[in-house]
Amino acid sequence: MAKETIRVVLCGDNGVGKSTLIASLAKDRFIPNLQEVLPLVTIPRDFSSSPYSPKNTILVDTSNNDPAELQRELKSADVIWLVYSDHESYERVSLYWMMTFRSLGLNIPVILCKNKCDEYEDSTSLTELDTQDTRTEDEEFIPILMEFKEVDTCIKTSARTHFNVNQVFYLCQRSITHPIAPLFDARVGELKPLVILALKRIFFLCDNDQDDCLNDDELYALQKKCFDRSIDVNELRFIKQTLSDISGPSQEYAGCNLYIPNKGLTKYGFLVLNKIYAEKGRHETTWGILRAFQYTDSLSIQDKVLFPKLNVPETCSIELSPKGYRFLVDLFLRFDRDNDGGLNDKELNILFKSTPGVPKLWSATNFPYSTVVSNRGFITLQGWLAQWSMTTFLDYKITTAYLIYFGFQEDARLLLQITKSRKMRRRIGRLYRSPVTDRKVFNCFILGKPKSGKSALLESFLGRSFSDLYSPTLRPQIAVNSLELKGGKQYYLIMQELGEQESVILENKDKLKSCDVLCLTYDSSDPESFSYLVELFEKYHYLMDSPVIFVALKADLDKVQQRCHIQPDEFTEQLNLSHPLHISSTWLTSLNELCMKLTEAALFPGKHTPGFPQETDTQNADYRQTAMVVASAVGFVALLSFTLVKVMRPSKYSD
DSSP states (O other): OOOSEEEEEEEESTTSOHHHHHHHHHHSSOOOSOOSSOOOEEEEOOTTSOTTSOSEEEEEOOOTTOHHHHHHHHHTOSEEEEEEOSHHHHHHIIIIIHHHHHHTTOOSOEEEEEOOOTTSOSOOOTGGGGGSOSSOOOTTHHHHHHHOTTEEEEEEOBTTTTBTHHHHHHHHHHHHHSOSTTTEETTTTEEOHHHHHHHHHHHHHHOTTOSSEEOHHHHHHHHHHHHSSOOOHHHHHHHHHHHHHHTSTTSTTTTOOSEETTTEEEHHHHHHHHHHHHHTTOHHHHHHHHHHTTBOTTSSBOHHHHSOOOOOOTTOOEEEOHHHHHHHHHHHHHHOTTOSSEEOHHHHHHHGGGSSSSOHHHHHTTTTTTSOBOTTSOEEHHHHHHHHHHHHHHOHHHHHHHHHHTTOOSOGGGGEEEOOOOOEEEETTEEEEOOOSSOOEEEEEEEEOTTSSHHHHHHHHTTOOOOOOOOOOOSOEEEEEEEEOTTSOEEEEEEEEOGGGHHHHHTOHHHHHTOSEEEEEEETTOTTSTHHHHHHHHHOGGGGGSOEEEEEEOTTSOOOOOSSSSOHHHHHHHTTOOOOEEOOTTOHHHHHHHHHHHHHHHHSGGGGSTTOOOOOHHHHHHHHHHHHHHHHHHHHHHHHHHHHHHHHSOOTTOO
C-alpha cells in the first residue's frame, strides 16, 4: 500500500544550495538568484511510477537562521535530505547535523548529498541508477556510512548542471517506500536475520521441483510474479557468472555452492544475490520480491492477507471450498516424495518449512493421531483433508493463514465457503433445527460417564485396533474422519470427547451452538453407567434442543440391568427417540452404523431431537389426504365466488 504523502525536509549549512536543488527539481533547470527560503513545493506522483510511490511528495526548504522553526520541520519529516558542498560543511555533517538529529530523537532515514559537483553533466538516467553503485566508494562517504546507520545513501549532485537531481529525489522517496534498514546492516555488511528468513521461505516456495535449486524456468516464474516481466537472458547470464566467481576458493563464500551448472541458483546463491542488490543500492529489487509475497516493511506477512475479514452469521459454519481442497490435495502429492500415500515426519517437516510450524490446535489434539494414519503412523491423504476440514470448521483463520504460508497466491477467501444460516421450524409449540442441505462437515460431542468407552470409540472411529489399556481423559480429545452415505455423498464428522471440561462446556450454551449432534454413551456392562446420562438431562434441560443419538457401548460384553429409576429403552421412548444403538469397538459394522446415524441426525435434526413424536406413515398419509381436501375446498370456494360475481355484476351495456 503506497504512502499517501512523504514529507522531505532539506537541511544543511547556509549556502550549500538547498533552494537551488528544489528549484532545479521542480523546474527541470537551474534557476539563479532565488529567495533565501522557498515555500513548500508539492510534487505529485507520475503515472508511470511504481504503485508504492507516494501520491504526493512535499519538499520543505529550511534555514539555520530560525533554529526553533528548523526543529519543528525536522520533527515532522519522513526523510531528511542533508546537503553539504565543501570541506567545512562536510565536517559539520558529523559534528553538528547528525548529532542534532539524534538529540531530537529522530529515527528516520537521511540522504546525504554533496552538492555543487558542477564538473559532472546530467547523463545518468533513472533506469541506469539500478546498475550504478550509488554508494560511491568515496573517502568522504564511507566514514559517515560506517558511523551513522541513519544515513541511507550518499550521492553527488549539481543543481547547475542538473546532475543527479532527479536521482536524489528518487532516493528520498525510496528510503520510505523501499527502506534499506530492515534489509541490510551496513556496519557488518550482512543481510538482517528477518529478511534472511523471508528470502529462504520465498526460495522454498519457488523451488517447485524441490531439488534445492532455482532453475531457469523457476527464475523466470519468480521474475514474472514479482516484476511482471521476463528476465533478460544477458542479466541471467551475468547473475550466474557473478555467483560462480564469488564461490571461488579465496572468496568469503568458499565452500558454499551458490550456483550449480545445469541445476540453478542454490539457497545461498539466492541470499548472496540479494545481499549484492543491497550493497549496490538496488534494494528495491529485493523489496519487489518481498512485496510480491505479501511482506510488510517489518518483514512479516500482512495480517489482512493471512486473516481476511469474513462476515459470518452466528448460525453459519465455514468449510473448505473445492478450490481449497484442490490446493491441499496438490500440496500433499507434492510433498509425498516416496509416493507411499502418507506423509512421514521428514516430509511433514519439509512441508511446514514455510510456516511457523504445526498449528497449536493440532499439537493440542495429538496430531497426526487425531485423524487417519497409515499402518506406519503416517497421515494419509484422507486424514490430511479431514484434518483441514476440522481446522476450518473450528477456526478458519488458522486455515487461511497456513494456506497462505504454504504458498497460495490468491485471496484466501477463495479457499472457503460459508454455509447457509441455520433455520428453525416450529412443531407442537417448540422450535427445532431445519434439515441441512449445503454442509458436509459436522461436529459431534461425545458425552458419558468416565470409563464408558468414549476414548475407545474415538480410536475405532479412526480405524485403530482396540486396546485394553485405560487412561483417563483429562483434556478434550478430538478425532475427524470422512464417511460416505448412501448415494455417494461424502461428509466429514468431527467427534469430540470433552474430558474434565465437560461440565464447563455444557454450561456454555454458545459452545453447544457449534455442536450438530450429541452422542450420549453408556457402558451396557456397567449397571451404574446410564444414570449419568439421565442426570445430564435433568441438570442441562436445554440438551433437549439438540439432535441426540443414544449409544450403548461395550456391546460385546454381557448386558446388565441399569441401576436407575428408568431403563435406557424406556427413557428414549419417553423422549420419542430410537432405542440406543448397541456398539462395540470390535464390531466394525456397528461402528459404521453409528457414524452414519450421527451424520443423518446432523442432516435431519428434527427426527432426532428429543420430545417430538415420530410421524408414522399413516399420519403422513392422513396429513396428505387432509391437505388435498383442504386444497379442493379452497378451489371450490374460489370458483363459486368468481361465478357469483359474474352473475351479480351489471353489464356496462345495460340500461
